[in-house]
Amino acid sequence: MGSKYILHKINILKVIYEKGRISRKKLHEFLDIRFATITEIVKELKKEGIIKEVGREKNQKSGRPCSLLSIIPDSKFFIGCELTPYNIISVVLNFNGSIVEKVKLNINLNDEKEKLQREIIKVLSNLINKVEKNKIYGIGFVDPGIVDIENGISLFSSIMPKWKDVHIKRHIEENLSIETFVIGSSQAKVLSEKFFGKGKKFKNFIFVEYGDGISCGVISDDKVIHGVGGVAGEFGHIKIIGRNEICKCGKKGCLESIASIPGILNNIKRKTGEILNINLVLEKYKSGDLEIKKNISEIFEIFAVSISNLINLFNPEMIIFDKNFQIFNDFFDLIFEKIKANMVYNYPVKFEISHFGEEIGAIGGACLSMSKFLKLDI
Ligand SMILES: [Zn+2]
Structure with a gap:
């Protein structure tokens, strides 16, 4: 089997994935591959159990019906595994982006890297045992810090001091014999939005991670910006x-x-001496507590101006905020107004809230694995 044939096969699968359902004739027109080759490869993909016929559509010219092809969602599984300062979350995803299985283990962020590596293998083995192993394509490992993507090495993490210089790709591959890819956390999260979230139809958007930390993942001209x-x-x-x-x-x-x-909470503690939770702080803000109002207004201003800076830099169609950002629901108008007031030109940028929960990073890791399988240029 020549390399050209394999390339054709990948391209056919990629187009079927991207279009959802498509006929052999349209594949032929779209890809400029000989019809006989299309027929042969489609037969092979059907035999491998990756695609199936899903109904018919009328051929516009001849009026004859032609059958449509689609990927079988559970024909391949993709694993994503995220290490966070609190836990290891790992998921098995199918082609539709549905979570087939999930395993979560709480960890101590100050644990030695050897222990964390053992726990990662434990979580992944547990997960793999729940599905048919021959359907698994690869693992996307999501790292909490700075990574060498090329070699799959975790270099350094400001939030997990002992997690450094870990050859995580090699470690997983040696223990589980499954090809592994490594990605940074914000990049993984924006991939989740791109593949299965609100960013599906957009080529330029930003996911803003919000919670204990703040970060962002950028999709620019349909590609993830990784940086060096x-x-x-x-x-x-x-x-x-x-x-x-x-x-x-x-x-x-x-x-x-x-x-x-x-x-925010540290700020309020410093200024008022009070130890409050975020909901209480926002309640006090609404009820007109002067000291809190002054401090929170200032923080909203700083946050909004920072988002406008992001928009001015990347010119995105949309900003997707982390689900945690929902706590500011009552202040969205205020925050979004402030963002718009600082944009260099006022175009209708969309503001959305992500629908993903704690699995967002792990899902992104699985999307990375899927993109490697389909040879998608992301
Ligand atoms: Zn910092």
């Missing part, structure tokens, strides 16, 4: 002049140290 260390989008560490909050990264005045949930 796989950490493009460290939006939480842009500096705010005139602020002295100390960040987890060791520097002062980072957006994350001011506007993340812990950032």
Whole structure:
């Protein structure tokens, strides 16, 4: 089997995936591959159990019905595994983006890297045992820090100090014999949105991660921006002049140290001496508590201006905020107005809230594995 034939096969599968359902004739027109070759490859893919016939459509010219082809959702499985400071979350995803299985294990972020590596293998083995192993294509490992994507090495993480210089790709492959790919956390999350979330139909959008930290993943001209260390989008560490909050990264005045949930709570504690949770802070803001109102308004302003800076830099069609951002529901109009007021030109950028929960990173890892299978250029 020549390499050209394999390339044709991949392209046919890619187009069937992208179109959802398509006839052999349309594949022939679309890909400019000989009809006989299309027929042969389709037969092979059907025999392998990857695609199936799903009804018919009328041929526009001849009026004759021709059958449509579609990928069988559970014919291949893709694994995503995210290491976070709190847990390891791993999922098996099918072609439709449905979670077939999930395993989660709580961890201690100060554990030695050897222990964490053992726990990652434990979680993955547990997960793999739940599905047919021969259907698994690959594993996308989602790292909490800076990664060498090419060689699959976790280099350094500001939030997990002992997680450094880990040959995680090699470790997983040696233990489980499944090809493994490595990606940064924000890049994985924006991939989830691109494949199965609100970013599906968009070529330029940004996912803003929000919660304990702040970060972002950028899709520009339909591709993920990784950067040289796989950490493009460290939006939480842009500096705010005139602020002295100390960040987890060791520097002062980072957006994350001011506007993340812990950032907000620390700020209120410093200014009022009160230890409150975020809902209480927002309640007090609404009821007109002067000190809280002053501080929160300032933080909203800093956050909104930072988002406008992002928009001015990348000109996205849409910003998708993390699901955690929902806590500011009552203040969306206020925040979005402030963002728009600082945009260099006022175009109708969309603001959306992600529908993904805690699996968003792991799903992104699985999407990475799927993109490698389909040879998608992402
Ligand atoms: Zn920082």
